[in-house]
Amino acid sequence: MAGRTQPLGAIRWLGSGAAALVLALVPGTLAAVFLRAESTGAITASDWAAIRFTLIQAALSAAISVVLAVPLARALARRSFAGRRFLIALMGAPFILPVIVAVLGLLAIFGRNGLLNAALGALGLPAISIYGLPGVLLAHVFFNLPLATRLLLQGWAAIPAEHFRLASSLGFTPRHIFRWLELPMLRATLPGAFMVIFLICLTSFAVVLALGGGPRATTIELAIYQAFRFEFDLGKAAKLAALQFLVGAIAAAIALRFGRNALFGSGLDRTIERHDATGRITMLADAAIIITAAGFLLTPLLAIAVSGLQGIFALPATVWHSVMRSLLVALGATALTLALSLPLALLIATSRAHTPAISAVEAIGYLSLAASPLVIGTGLFIILFPLADPVALALPLTALVNAIMSLPFALRVLTPAIRDAEAAFGPLADSLGLFGRDRLRLFLLPRIRAPIGFTAGLAAALSMGDLGVIALFSAPGSATLPLQIYRLRAAYRVEDAAAAALLLLILSFALFWLFDKGGRTNART
Amino acid sequence: MLELEDLQIRQGDFALSADLKVPAGARVAVIGPSGSGKSTLLGAIAGFIVPESGRILWGGEPITPLLPAERPVSILFQENNLFPHLTAAQNIGLGLRADLKLNAGERDRIEQAMKRTGLEGLGLRRPADLSGGQQSRVALARAFLRNKPLMLLDEPFAALGPALKREMLSLLGEIAGENGNTVLMVTHDPDDARLFADLVVMVDEGKAHPPAPAAEILTNPPEALRRYLGEQ
CATH class of the missing domain: 3.40.50.300 (P-loop containing nucleotide triphosphate hydrolases)
Structure with missing residues (x-):
């Protein structure tokens, strides 16, 4: 390709504006926290405990998710049954499932007054408690087992069908197939899946807020929240923020190395044609694995649906007000996500030479993978405090931080879509002289309508369900729906909490569905 | 030469x-x-x-x-000669103006080019709704107009x-x-x-x-x- 012109002309420099804003918001806020902190002090024993717990829970969560995903993905890869498509689609849902909803659902099954303890009690067995590490692991596995399974399914789908045919013509047993086909694939796929989940669990806040806590189950994120919200010790918050950023940056660098393509994938619909594994025992085992996994993933949500349904129309007005606030935040975050990610993705994807500057812009786009929303929130609070009342700005700030956190996912979707469009139709557009705004209007934007819709859906749902930075700022009158649910739960208003959680679940998925559908309707490909 | x-x-x-x-x-x-x-x-x-x-x-x-x-130069590639999201007439119109802001005279010329290439009445169709031969005609009509x-x-x-x-x-x-x-x-x-x-x-x-x-x-x-x- 001729390297003499940039097809978008001056428009591409909008992308550097977006990159500058991200730089101001991610490292910039971290710097603000530092400058404001009078003395950060040394790393104390409780800091070490928080670091240790953060790493241990993330490593265990990732290990358990990945190990359980191997038999599940294998069963799904080699069986075809009614509902298989649905189940695999469902595995994508936790990504946009609000954490607080899942936590309430898990508590309805595994909590103190949950179904499991009721069953144990009926059998005369002692009750179990999941608060602390077990609860954190349970919730993280609930969220990440499906992700790990999808990643491994991609691995299975990437093994050429001919290899399985060859294996069966050579008379391979399932053990041989594992040894010669599946194990090499797993060796290539598992480290990436592990690192991605490790990274996600490293910055998990809402799960630990709801199920962890106490000196033995406090992560760095939770410690930042406590230092900021209860002790108002900015020095301590700054020190913890730096630790979190350091740990996150290291993990993100490793994850990006191993898991480049690990976040979204396609080609999951194909069942692998297998002539082995037809024995009765392996079939029964696969069925048991699939049914158990589906039960583990579906019963908490069903519990929320059942217990929330009757209360949903009797919810107090405060909850409906928080619904309005959440919708506004979600729509604002969606607009901001697109405003940041589209210029960035266009700049990255239409640059014909891969210069160091472009690589830097790309890295900036992924910065927030390592950042913590609470660190950004704390920094914004410090920057804005002399200028305005940050509490009054709680909702716009939440939308902004949500948008920054959605940015890596948005870039992951939009950048390859723009690259594909340029690869297929770029020469045609060049030969017709479609440059600048015309190229955007007549060629690129219409070509990437569906990915834009998908991105908007992700951003809206992620923001709708987010319980993070809002917890830092919110005054009693400015709670979003997830925070309101957390408060209802803390006040033991279990039925209202369940009803509000069901409402949040419906709204999050409805937002995603609407945007995604809107992008695909009438989109000609 | x-x-x-x-x-x-x-x-x-x-x-x-x-x-x-x-x-x-x-x-x-x-x-x-x-x-x-x-x-x-x-x-x-x-x-x-x-x-x-x-x-x-x-x-x-x-x-x-x-x-x-x-x-x-007008070039016709092996594939992807038409934008799938634009109509036949728009695809042809890109040969006249890259911003597609066409005046009545230009629209008339598109009409003529379509008539010349046997595409009468198909201007509002998108490539997916045209046969392979018709798609080729659209690409040829555009090249004809670009001249x-x-x-x-x-x-x-x-x-x-x-x-x-x-x-x-x-x-x-x-x-x-x-x-x-x-x-x-x-x-x-x-x-x-x-x-x-x-x-x-x-x-x-x-x-x-x-x-x-x-x-x-x-x-x-x-x-x-x-x-x-x-x-x-």
């Missing part, structure tokens, strides 16, 4: 040289084994590939410094059946004849060359040979071409 002066193209391990002249108004078939560099040659003339050295001239003027859209002196065809009709392909070649011939265009067409098929071309450029072993009269070279092929065509 199109002149390729000591043209050297290098892409990784692949190298192609060309030093030849094509008279204005000629119809040239570019023939050669796959991977020999036929598409590369067209890509360099169209401005998608920057040659390592040498010059490309049209009518005595060097066009090598120009962008693809500024060159006196650039040089038309480059990189096997755009390869996916069509033999009858439809002949139809497109004869439509192409008529259009190029009316506008007085020079045509360079990549093809695998010696029958295409017999049917359409008066000159043949053979591309083989890293070299694009000067054009030779089609009738002569196809009935009495030199060694390289005989190797490619096989004994017949």
